[in-house]
Amino acid sequence: MGNEPQHDRAGEMNLQTAVTKPLRWPRRHPIASAVLLAVLACMLVLAGRGLKPPHFVLDPATQASVTPVDEYVWRKASDWLDGRKYAVLTFDDGPYGHGVDEHILSVLRHHHAHAIFFLVCHRIDDTTGRLLGTFEQEGHIIGNHSFDHLQLNKLEDFDLYQQIEGCSRRIASLTGHRPYYFRPPFGLTSSHVRQLAEASGMQQILWNANTQDSWQTKPEQILYWTREQTQNYSILLMHDKPATAAVLDQALTDLESRGFQFVLPEPLPPDAAAD
Structure with a gap:
């Protein structure tokens, strides 16, 4: 036991x-x-490759970048894993003429890219006026950059109205519709300038990335600032001029190698634009 x-x-x-x-x-x-x-x-x-980019709207708070709308979590994860980024290309001070605009269009076509062209309306004549139809036929957007490229925040109301509204009417006479986006020359704006642009049916759009091509002329300088400043969701400032046209293909190739795709913003809802 x-x-x-x-x-x-x-x-x-x-x-x-x-x-x-x-x-x-x-x-x-x-x-x-x-x-x-x-x-x-x-x-x-x-899953993210081969799909169209998400929809973007202008950031109403800064007016200097874009933000995606209706983007699913899986798409964000896919973009992050693949290093995929987005930027808006903009060209100020056109049309230039002398074949410069055509060269820029050719490079954009080669990269399957679209852009916003902010036009100075006194530069639109019988020769350059034909370019507006080409811009739109190829999927680009035409924006208002004032009639004479003046410092709008220093103008009296009557002159300010003529600069903004006069340019919109000039563009509408050639395209059949008024422009939707407005960019003040030199980026010099004020609440009054913005309000008048919005009263004319436009959204003011600025930038947060600058190629510095308004004063830089050497290709390596423009390329440096393009690389240095362009980030995800950036609005990139360029100019419709020979130095930019000459380096544009290299600049876009470099951005694409960093994962960038080029997109255009869609109109903001009226209530968001007024905020």
Whole structure:
């Protein structure tokens, strides 16, 4: 009676061993998890490729960048994993004429890119006026950059009205519709300038990335500032001029190698534009 059954002792020893023995996670589980995560990441990347870019609107707070709308979480994850970024290309001070505009259009066509051209209306004559139809036929947007490229925040109301409204009417006479976007020359604006532009049915649009091509003429300088300043969701300022046209293909190729796609903003709802 005093002797314990052998199977009871064996069970006790097995229990003690199980309690004191450190737990070991099977090696196959971390490997399987890593493989699963890698497969999921690849699926997200592939799912985002080949799709149209998300829709963008102008950031109403800054008017200097764009923000995506109706973008799903999986698309954000795909863009992040693939290093995919977006930027808006803008060209001020056109039309230039002398083949410069045509060269810029050719480069944009080569890169399947679209842009906003902010035109100075006194530069639209019988020769350059034909370019407006080409801009729109190729999917670009024409914007108002004032009639004479003056410092609008220093003008009296009548002259300010003539600069903004006069340019919109000139563009409408050639395209059949008024421009939707407005950019003040030199980026010099005020609440009054903005209000008058909005009263004329336009959204003011500025920029947060500058190629510095308004004063830089060397290709390496323009390329440096393009790389340095363009970030995800940037609005990039360029100018319709020979130095920019000469370096544009290299600049866009460089941006594309960094994962950039070129997009255009869509109109803001009226209530958002008024905020």
